[in-house]
Amino acid sequence: MRFDVVTIFPAMFGPVFQQGVIGRAIERGLIGFQAHDLRQYTHDRHRQVDDMPFGGGPGMVMKPEPVIEAVESIRVKNRGPVVLMEPWGERLDQRLAAELVKEPGLIVICGRYEGIDDRVRTALGAREVSIGDYVLSGGEVPAMVLVDAVARLVPGVVGDPESLAQDSFADEMTGWPQFTRPADYRGMTVPDVLLSGDHARIKQWRRQQAAQRRAPHTEEVKKT
Numbered sequence: 001m002r003f004d005v006v007t008i009f010p011a012m013f014g015p016v017f018q019q020g021v022i023g024r025a026i027e028r029g030l031i032g033f034q035a036h037d038l039r040q041y042t043h044d045r046h047r048q049v050d051d052m053p054f055g056g057g058p059g060m061v062m063k064p065e066p067v068i069e070a071v072e073s074i075r076v077k078n079r080g081p082v083v084l085m086e087p088w089g090e091r092l093d094q095r096l097a098a099e100l101v102k103e104p105g106l107i108v109i110c111g112r113y114e115g116i117d118d119r120v121r122t123a124l125g126a127r128e129v130s131i132g133d134y135v136l137s138g139g140e141v142p143a144m145v146l147v148d149a150v151a152r153l154v155p156g157v158v159g160d161p162e163s164l165a166q167d168s169f170a171d172e173m174t175g176w177p178q179f180t181r182p183a184d185y186r187g188m189t190v191p192d193v194l195l196s197g198d199h200a201r202i203k204q205w206r207r208q209q210a211a212q213r214r215a216p217h218t219e220e221v222k223k224t
């Protein structure tokens, strides 16, 4: 699966995706990732990517031409849908990540300023996605969240398939409190059951803990 991100800050992505699970997946060729500099698709001397909104109002709007030209150029290698990161978009959750991983790739556009000229959305049939009801200074951090959530569902990216199945939301058996050595840390001890070696009891304890811990809104996701 290929991920192409269009941004005015391509350098933000290197440090994030060179590390950890996603970094290794890119190295192993399981996923492709590239951040594209939007300014490379401008034709004027100032490499301007924004302009004043028609109808007036504060702030600036991202111009359509560079974004559309960037997507046209990326399309040669990436046949996936176009996603615009916007705070008013459809909310990202595990279900949406699982739906998007079925695509051959994603082309993710990071908004800045007051928004992107709406002809980008209509011309490209783009989907608007939000990572939550709060406003960030741009779509870059949201794009990282989306790419991470989808990429780790690509088969092989998460080394141990069991750990993927055990992710919260993915399975009923999730989200229990975890402990590692030492068994006694400053007088805080690990629950006896986990040291018992009785796997049936451990499983039951974890199931109970997970049920207590799970936030109510996650129930909805699980049922579908």
Ligand code: ADE
Residues within 6 Å of the ligand: 085, 086, 087, 111, 129, 130, 131, 132, 133, 134, 135, 136, 137, 138, 139, 142
């Ligand atoms: N851009 C700014 N805030 C955002 C959010 N919450 N989700 C997606 N894109 C955004």
